[in-house]
Amino acid sequence: MNQKLSPSTILLLTIPPFLWAGNAIVGRLVREAVPPMTLNLLRWTIALAILLPLGRAAFRSGSGVLANWRRYALLGLVGVGMYNSLQYLALQSSTPINVTLVASGMPVWMMLVGRLFFGVAVRPWQVAGALLSILGVLVVLCRGDAGQLLALRLVTGDLYMILATIAWSFYSWMLMQPGDAPRLRADWAAFLATQVAYGLLWSALFTGVEWSIRAPAIAWSGKLAAALLFVAAGPAVLAYALWGAGIRRAGPGIGAFFVNLTPLFAALLSTAFLGELPHTYHVLAFALIVGGIVVSSRR
Incomplete structure (x- = not known):
């Protein structure tokens, strides 16, 4: 596993958090129009339709999709079935600020899962990088005012987000494990289509x-259709493809710190939609998060 961050690797790991920030905003906007599990199912159904022309090799004879079904079923469960469903479920009852705060623990969960389940040692500078990164997230969330953190209250949705974060940690580490058929490993679209196909079952x-539990009530509209197309093409297909490539280069431990760029991007996108200019605390938060990435990526 190469932990040196080249410019191309940084780009691979930076674009997904930007797209996921948009996913959180869209998920919150359409929460009244479609139930969370249904939203996730629709999202990945469209994503698979996008991937099928690109990843046809996954469904040809001898591709390894069936021979390695346990691995792909698990990847589909934690990466497609659980993570996104739990995130959309969290946004039903929790605020974006709380959800982002809970998700900022990603580097810590990534280190714990890697150590306990995959035997990866935790280095002191990784812990220092995690603290810097989380501090940067807190600066964004409290808008430079520490007193605002005291007003935060955890609700049921935040517990769902903790589970989602743990699921994503397992997903990221599993991407590094051997066991893929060579044909799938060499074809990003086929590899992702395989995960999505199994994930759709979950x-x-x-x-x-x-x-x-409750009768499905979907308020179809042009706004919902556009939202579904965006979350399928951007935060799903493109982000997952880039994330997988970046993780194989840098490793999950380093990649986890890039996830903490998501709340910063979310704040910037929100201010853009509201017509506000970035503030000084955005610059400070960016410096702390990037500092955490630099420190944690030491050899």
């Missing part, structure tokens, strides 16, 4: 449970 199961 998403359909979760959606079935959701529908058994």
Whole structure:
């Protein structure tokens, strides 16, 4: 595993958080129009339709999709079925600020999961980098005013986000494990299409449970259609493809710190939509998060 951050690797790991920031905003905007599990199912159904022409090799005879079904079923569960469903579920009852705060613990969960389940040692500078990165997130969340943190209250949605963060940690570490058929490993679209295909089975199961609890009520509109197309093409297909490539280069431990750019991007996108200019605390937060990345990526 190469932990040296080249400009191309930095770009691979920076674009996904930007797209995921947009995903959080869109997920919050359409929460009244479509239930969370149904939203996730629709999102990945469209994503698979986008991937099929690109990743046809995944569904040809001898591709390894069936021979390695346990691995891809697990990747589909934690990366497609659980993470996104839990995030959309969290946004039903929690505020974006709380959800972002909980998700900022990603570097810590990534280190714990790597150490406990994959035998990866935790270095002191990784801990220092995690603290710097989380501090940068806190600066964004409190808008430079520490007193605002005292007003935060955890709700049920925040617990869902903790589970989502843990699921994503497992997903990222599993991307590094061997066991993929060479044909799939060499073809990003086929590799991602395989995960999405299995993930859709889990998403359909979760959606079935959701529908058994309450009747599905989807308020179709042009706004919802545009939102579905965006979250499928951007935060799903493009972001997952780039994230997988970046993780294989830098490793999950380093990649986790880039996830903390998401709340910064979310804040900047929010201010852009509101017509406000970035503030000084955005610059400070960016410096702290990037500092955490630099410190944690030491050899």
